[in-house]
Amino acid sequence: MKKLIFALIAGTAAMSAAQAQTTTSPRLYVGAGVSAAESEYRVPNASSVSSRGFKGSGKVFAGAEIDQTYAVETGYTDFRKSRANYTVNGVPGVAEADGYGAYVAGKATMAVNDKVSAYAKLGVAHTKREMTSSTPGMNRKVSDNAxxxxxxxxxxxxxQVSLIAEYERFGKKADFGTKPDLWTIGAKYNF
Known part of the structure; x- marks a missing residue:
């Protein structure tokens, strides 16, 4: 799987470089948004686990439009701190998780009309999550590329200015913290 992802990114970069040689310089953009994701905790031997549903967090991104269709984009999303209460063998406990996700992706855009366009992104993400718990031995750190x-x-x-709405998937599911499925709304500024 990692070889496939690397091949896709390398291929996108090579096509982008070839396309850039035949056209004018890339048009750069930056953006920011608010992401929402649900948190989930799987605590071993717990009789009950409760956490607060969706949490909002910030996202920043930047990219280079090679032409009207293709771009390369990178971004960072803070997963924000989430909290869960649980009970193991009749003893209450609290767990907190924090983390982030960063990505590099190729982006393909298709115009729907002169104002609206749809796009898809595919690339590689690096995520990091850390959980601290009031129960000894349950603290964890997870770092993943997917x-x-x-x-x-x-x-x-x-x-120059566009509004965006998107669904993103940052790799695979973890046992704790933010789920890898994020919904984002934001704005993008083209230079």
Missing amino acids: AYAGLGAQYAINQ
């Missing part, structure tokens, strides 16, 4: 994918839509307010 596939990243996203689907979204953007609405162009003018040539």
